[in-house]
Amino acid sequence: MLRLPLATVDRGALEDLVSNQTPESRGIEYKRDLKLDTDGEKREFAKDVSSFANAAGGFLIFGAVEKKDETGNLGYPEKMVGVSFPNWDALTQRIESIVRDRIAPRVQGLGIHKVDGFELGPVVILHIPKSWTGPHMIWFNQTHFYSRNSNGAQPLDVREIGHAFRAGAERAESIRRFRDGRLGSIIAGEGAVPLWGNQSKVVVHVCPLDTYEASRVHGFGDPARMPPFANSSGWNHRFNLDGFVTYSGSSEPGPKRSYSLAFRDGAFEGAAVFDRQPEKGYFYGRSIEETILKGAGLYAKLTQERGYSGALSVMIALTDAYNARIVWDPQNERPWSENDRIDRATLILPDVLLDSPEADVAAELKPAFDALWQSSGWEASPCYDAGTGKRRVDPGRY
Numbered sequence: 001m002l003r004l005p006l007a008t009v010d011r012g013a014l015e016d017l018v019s020n021q022t023p024e025s026r027g028i029e030y031k032r033d034l035k036l037d038t039d040g041e042k043r044e045f046a047k048d049v050s051s052f053a054n055a056a057g058g059f060l061i062f063g064a065v066e067k068k069d070e071t072g073n074l075g076y077p078e079k080m081v082g083v084s085f086p087n088w089d090a091l092t093q094r095i096e097s098i099v100r101d102r103i104a105p106r107v108q109g110l111g112i113h114k115v116d117g118f119e120l121g122p123v124v125i126l127h128i129p130k131s132w133t134g135p136h137m138i139w140f141n142q143t144h145f146y147s148r149n150s151n152g153a154q155p156l157d158v159r160e161i162g163h164a165f166r167a168g169a170e171r172a173e174s175i176r177r178f179r180d181g182r183l184g185s186i187i188a189g190e191g192a193v194p195l196w197g198n199q200s201k202v203v204v205h206v207c208p209l210d211t212y213e214a215s216r217v218h219g220f221g222d223p224a225r226m227p228p229f230a231n232s233s234g235w236n237h238r239f240n241l242d243g244f245v246t247y248s249g250s251s252e253p254g255p256k257r258s259y260s261l262a263f264r265d266g267a268f269e270g271a272a273v274f275d276r277q278p279e280k281g282y283f284y285g286r287s288i289e290e291t292i293l294k295g296a297g298l299y300a301k302l303t304q305e306r307g308y309s310g311a312l313s314v315m316i317a318l319t320d321a322y323n324a325r326i327v328w329d330p331q332n333e334r335p336w337s338e339n340d341r342i343d344r345a346t347l348i349l350p351d352v353l354l355d356s357p358e359a360d361v362a363a364e365l366k367p368a369f370d371a372l373w374q375s376s377g378w379e380a381s382p383c384y385d386a387g388t389g390k391r392r393v394d395p396g397r398y
Helices: 011-019 039-054 088-102 158-187 285-305 366-374
Strands: 028-031 057-062 064-069 072-080 111-115 123-129 137-140 142-149 152-155 201-208 235-239 243-248 258-263 268-273 282-284 312-318 325-327 352-354
Touching: 011 072, 028 064, 039 057, 039 088, 039 123, 039 137, 039 142, 039 152, 088 111, 088 137, 158 201, 158 312, 201 285, 258 285, 268 285, 282 285, 285 312, 285 325, 285 366, 312 366
Parallel strands: 028 057, 282 325
Antiparallel strands: 057 123, 064 072, 111 123, 137 142, 142 152, 201 268, 201 312, 235 243, 243 258, 258 268, 312 352
16 A cells, blocks of 8 residues: 655555555555546546545556456556656646536545656556545536445445435534533643643644544654744643643643644644733734644644645634733724623634645635634734735734
8 A cells, every 4th residue: 555645655665566466445546547538537537536535535546557367457556657648737737627626525635646757657646535524426417426445436325425424524523522622621721731820822723634643653752843832932742641742831840831732643732821911901813813823834734744635624712812802913903892802701713624734724714813803893804915815924014
C-alpha cells in the first residue's frame, strides 16, 4: 500500500507495488489510462472518486499495466508505464473541474501527485480520503451513489444510502460533543493544563473528520514544532493520557497562560487566557483573530505533516464574554451603545470546515470572524475588505 504524505510517494514506492504484487483492493485501484474527454470517461472517473470517498478512502493509480493470464487481469500491476498528457496544470484543472461539477456534495481533500521517469510519462496518483460530508452522488443526466468493496466500485441501494447519510451526521455530531465536553472541562479549570482563573479564554479545536493514529507518526511529541497556543516565549512540555501537550511558563505546578494539546487521534486543542480590558470591558477583535489564525494555521500544517489530507473541522469559542464589547482599538472606536455588548457568557462561533489541511485558513475562517464581531453589533469583521472579502494585508486603523 502507498504511504502518506502523498508528496513523498516516489518511483521506488511504485516499483514496490509491482515487485510485491500488491493487489487491487477496497483502498487501491490501478488504471492503464487517464482519459477525461468523453462523458463516459468523465462518468467513470467520477464514479471511482465518489466510491472511494463513500467508503474508506484510497488511491487511484493511473499508468499501471495489470498482469494478465488466460483468464484475464489478475488484479495486480505487471509494470508501471505512466500516462501521456500535454500539460500538468491543465490536467489537474480538468480533474478538479469534474470533481467539483459532477460530484455532490464536493469531495474534500483530494490529493493529486505525479511521479516522473516512466516509459510513457508520469504515473498519476489520486488520493481520495474517506469523507464524512457524504454520501456523494454523481450526476450525468441521472444521479447515482457508489461505494467500494474488494471488487471495486459498487452502486448503493436505498438502505445503504440511508446508512451513509446517518453516518456522516453522526460523525459531525460526535465532533461537536467532543468540543462541548472539552470546553466544559476548560471552563471548570480541568483542561489539559490549568489556566489562570477568572479570566476570559480563547479556545480552538481543529479536528480531522476521519481519525487516525497521529501518535504513531514520527515527531508527534516534538515540542519545537508545536508551541503553546498564543505563546511566543519559553514553554515546557509533557505527555499525558490524551496525547502531547506544550504549555507556557515553567514546569512548576500552578496555572499557566496557554497550552496546545495534540490528541492521539489527530485532533488539536489550543487554549489561552485572553485579556479583557477591565476599565472598559472590551476585547481587541483584531488581536483575537490573529491569535486564532496563527494557532489554527499551525494545527492544520501539523496535520498535513502527519500525513492526513482530508477535511478538518475548526471550532472556536470565547469564554467569560458576557457584557464585553469587541473593539478595533480604544482610540478609534465606532459609536456604540449598551446593545453592542455580548449577550452570553460563552461565545461559540460557527463551525468552519476546511476542505483539507492545505486550505486557505484566513479565507475560510471569515464567517466565524464575522460572527465574532456581529456578537458586539458590528456588521462584519473589519479585518477583511468589504468589497472583495479578502483579508486586509495591513488593516492599520479602522
